[in-house]
Amino acid sequence: MFEIRIICEPADTDRVSQVLAAAFTTGPARQHPTRDGQRTRLYLTADHRSAPEPWPAPEEAYALAPSIISEIGWTARTAADRPFFDALNREFWLRKAALLDRIALSNEADSTTSDATDLATRAAQRLIELDDTAALSAPRCYVRQQYAHWAKNQ
Structure with a gap:
C-alpha cells in the first residue's frame, strides 16, 4: 500500500481521481x-x-x-415476453452474449464467414455496460468468465 499526492487544478480533481482509481x-x-x-x-x-483472474477457455x-x-429458444421467448430490451435483466444479456459467442466460436472453427463475431462482441459490450465494468480488451472473454460463474451457481 502507498500514498499518492497530486496537486492539480480544482476542476481536474474528479478526472484525476477517476484515472487513479x-x-x-x-x-x-x-x-x-x-x-x-x-x-x-x-x-x-x-x-x-x-492479478486478474485468467479467462476460462470456451470449453470450460x-x-x-x-x-x-x-438457448436460441430461451432467448427468443424471453425477448418476446419483454420487448423492451433495456428492461431485461442481466441473465438475459449474459445468456444472449454467451449464445452469440458460442455461435461465433463455431463459425470461426468452421472458417465460416458471418457477422456472428461482431454480434457476439456487441452483446458482450452490452453486458459490460450493464455490469458497469470498465472497458475491456477482451469482451467475449469477459462473457465466458461471467457465464462460467453464473452456470456454476445455477
Whole structure:
C-alpha cells in the first residue's frame, strides 16, 4: 500500500481521481487547498490491483451450457415476453452474449464467414455496460468468465 499526492487544478480533481482509481485500488480522495489557495492537493491511499483472474477457455466456460438450439429458444421467448430490451435483466444479456459467442466460436472453427463475431462482441459490450465494468480488451472473454460463474451457481 502507498500514498499518492497530486496537486492539480480544482476542476481536474474528479478526472484525476477517476484515472487513479482505474489504475490502482484506491481509497477515497482527501482534498485540501494548496497554500496559495489556487490549486487542490489530493491524497489517495492506493494499492496495486490484484492479478486478474485468467479467462476460462470456451470449453470450460460453456461446459454446463444447454444446447445452442435450446438457448436460441430461451432467448427468443424471453425477448418476446419483454420487448423492451433495456428492461431485461442481466441473465438475459449474459445468456444472449454467451449464445452469440458460442455461435461465433463455431463459425470461426468452421472458417465460416458471418457477422456472428461482431454480434457476439456487441452483446458482450452490452453486458459490460450493464455490469458497469470498465472497458475491456477482451469482451467475449469477459462473457465466458461471467457465464462460467453464473452456470456454476445455477
